[in-house]
Amino acid sequence: MASIIYLAKLGELTLKGSNKADFERRLVANIRRALVGAGASVRLQAGRLYVEADECASTAVEGALAHLVGITGWAKARACDKSLGAIREAVYGEALDAKESGARTFKIEARRADKGFPLDSYGIQREAPLLVCERNLLAVDVHRPDAVITVEVRDRAFVYRNAHKGCRGLPAGTGGKGLLLLSGGIDSPVAGYRMIRRGMRLDAAYFHAFPYTPDEAQRKVEDIAAVLARFGMSLRLHAVGFTAVQVRIKERAPEAYRTLLLRYCMIQAANLLAERTGAQCLVSGESLGQVASQTLENMTVTESAARFPLLRPLVGLDKEEIIETAKGIGTYGISILPYEDCCTLFSPKHPVLRARAGETRSLYEALDADALIAEACESCEAKRFPAQESRVALSGNVRVS
Structure with a gap:
């Protein structure tokens, strides 16, 4: 069974001080509670919540993330090695899906959390779309693109589009x-x-x-x-x-x-x-x-x-x-x-x-x-x-x- 991974961005709880860990623990506990029986793995690291599960659990995971209070956004991602070649292949895969959905133009947004990666964010934006451009799959439009493909370099590289807004706020159960x-x-x-x-x-x-x-x-x-x-x-x-x-x-x-x-x-x-x-x-x-x-x-x-x-x-x-x-x-x-x-x-x-x-x-x-x-x-x-x-x-x- 194919595995899928979702990334979620934490909300205002990142602004907390010495009690930040308590809010994070509650957030993780809440998503695990919402996914009981789904066979999902949940972890939180460096401002991102990661949910991994089998493809058959995608509906349950997406429903849980859509209702999870405490995150500002979430997306289904492609995870790959932190190499330029692997990132380009993942970007190409997302661009191919975007074209099948009717997109004709795209742009890259990048975030480099791992400062040891040789390219900075601008360098990733410049190099990641190479295969898409070489194969004339989509045209680049940085102003009004049909598709926005995001690359995040962390412990691995994650590539995604179609990011969804989260509920924001503070994790349920932290406010009395x-x-x-x-x-x-x-x-x-x-x-x-x-x-x-x-x-x-x-x-x-x-x-x-x-x-x-x-x-x-x-x-x-x-x-x-x-x-x-x-x-x-x-x-x-x-x-x-x-x-x-x-x-x-x-x-x-x-x-x-x-x-x-x-x-x-x-x-x-x-x-x-x-x-x-x-x-x-x-x-x-x-x-x-x-x-x-x-x-x-x-x-x-x-x-x-x-x-x-x-x-x-x-x-x-x-x-x-x-x-x-x-x-x-x-x-x-x-x-x-x-x-x-x-x-x-x-x-x-x-x-x-x-x-x-x-x-x-x-x-x-x-x-x-x-x-x-x-x-x-x-x-x-x-x-x-x-x-x-x-x-x-x-x-x-x-x-x-």
């Missing part, structure tokens, strides 16, 4: 643990993804109102959780039945406050789940001014219910920016499926826009819902989604922003 308030909408999965890119491990809480919300709504959220798990190495989803709480809100609360009080109750439940799971913060998909419950005044009210830091990574983004990221990570197509979640249940026609914390607290106390919330958290169902599995079809070509 949070509890994501996950709905079936567009925003909260993006919020979770952005915190994963800062190294955070996530659990998630999903609130449903069966039988008012369909089973398909929960399955949609589970599919979203499976996508996020590939970036975060795993994710445990807590499905909280909130029907009794919502009915109590409908019965006792002024109509204009229903949505805000639902958010308030969700934060109270999230406090309990965070304590139980060891989360150090709550994560929400709120964006300032996007909907009525997300005015500055209303966000201040909901935050007053939190006993943990409440992080809002989307607070300054507009909807187009959020949608672009959702499409890139693969959650958008799931989020727009037409299954409503509990946030739309009993929603008021004219919601309060500028609530006050004291007044909302009084309305919450009038609900007498603490026992209902505690019971909902005690009886919630938890499901873990591991990194190397997915309920949905995911492409290796993740687009990140």
